[in-house]
Amino acid sequence: MPQSAVLSPQHFPDWTQIDDVLLDMDGTLLDRHFDNFFFEEELPRRYATLHAIPFEEARDRLMTMYRSVEGELAWTDLDYWTKRVGLDVVAMHKELDHMIGFLPGAEEFLRHLRQLGKPVTIVTNAHSTGVSVKVAKTGLDRYVNRIVDAFEVGYLKMRPEYWPNCQRLLGFDPSRSLFMDDDEGCLMAAKAFGVAHLVHSAKSSSQLPPALLPQFLSIAGFAPLLNGRSPA
Numbered sequence: 740m741p742q743s744a745v746l747s748p749q750h751f752p753d754w755t756q757i758d759d760v761l762l763d764m765d766g767t768l769l770d771r772h773f774d775n776f777f778f779e780e781e782l783p784r785r786y787a788t789l790h791a792i793p794f795e796e797a798r799d800r801l802m803t804m805y806r807s808v809e810g811e812l813a814w815t816d817l818d819y820w821t822k823r824v825g826l827d828v829v830a831m832h833k834e835l836d837h838m839i840g841f842l843p844g845a846e847e848f849l850r851h852l853r854q855l856g857k858p859v860t861i862v863t864n865a866h867s868t869g870v871s872v873k874v875a876k877t878g879l880d881r882y883v884n885r886i887v888d889a890f891e892v893g894y895l896k897m898r899p900e901y902w903p904n905c906q907r908l909l910g911f912d913p914s915r916s917l918f919m920d921d922d923e924g925c926l927m928a929a930k931a932f933g934v935a936h937l938v939h940s941a942k943s944s945s946q947l948p949p950a951l952l953p954q955f956l957s958i959a960g961f962a963p964l965l966n967g968r969s970p971a
């Protein structure tokens with residue numbers, strides 16, 4: 740390809756321009772149906788039983804609690820929710836682990852990255868306990884160099900403070916890194932920090948239709964990432 744040629748979508752990503760790959764976990768590699776079901780259906784159901792209140796009231800109360808700490812580490816802290824809600828959220832994760840799984844094509848993409856020789860880091864907002872349950876169920880860790888949860892960094896990914904801290908921890912060059920996430924706020928924060936190659940996971944749940952974002956390369960499956968220009 741001549742140097743002046745515009746890189747077509749068929750040749751994205753240009754792996755010759757990328758040294759590090761940073762990937763979100765839930766909704767990007769793993770099916771977010773588990774998390775959506777857990778926090779929007781199962782936990783409200785158990786909370787309703789605990790307090791002998793209707794499901795709708797339980798769900799409303801929990802949604803108000805979730806919103807009260809949105810964007811803070813507590814939002815994803817399973818130990819925090821166990822205390823606040825009065826139900827063993829970690830044990831419930833393990834009970835329902837049959838619902839945890841990869842999104843279609845995610846493992847093929849991870850194998851492709853390995854073949855390209857790119858270091859892959861999972862950067863997740865999830866709590867280490869939740870990561871452990873998901874790793875035990877999926878074996879996700881065997882595909883990646885490292886898994887960094889938000890508690891190691893000190894902030895969630897949608898916060899501007901996350902990115903310089905994460906960069907110090909991992910040592911990646913933002914101008915030569917690719918970051919993929921299903922959350923718009925996380926992608927916006929990464930963009931503001933200068934991460935050059937951004938991909939939006941539009942199909943975060945097997946049970947929901949794709950939700951495309953116009954301002955990013957927004958994809959509803961991994962196929963567009965498998966045909967990029969490979970390193971020589």
Ligand SMILES: [Mg+2]
Nearest residue numbers: 763765766921
């Ligand atoms: Mg996600």
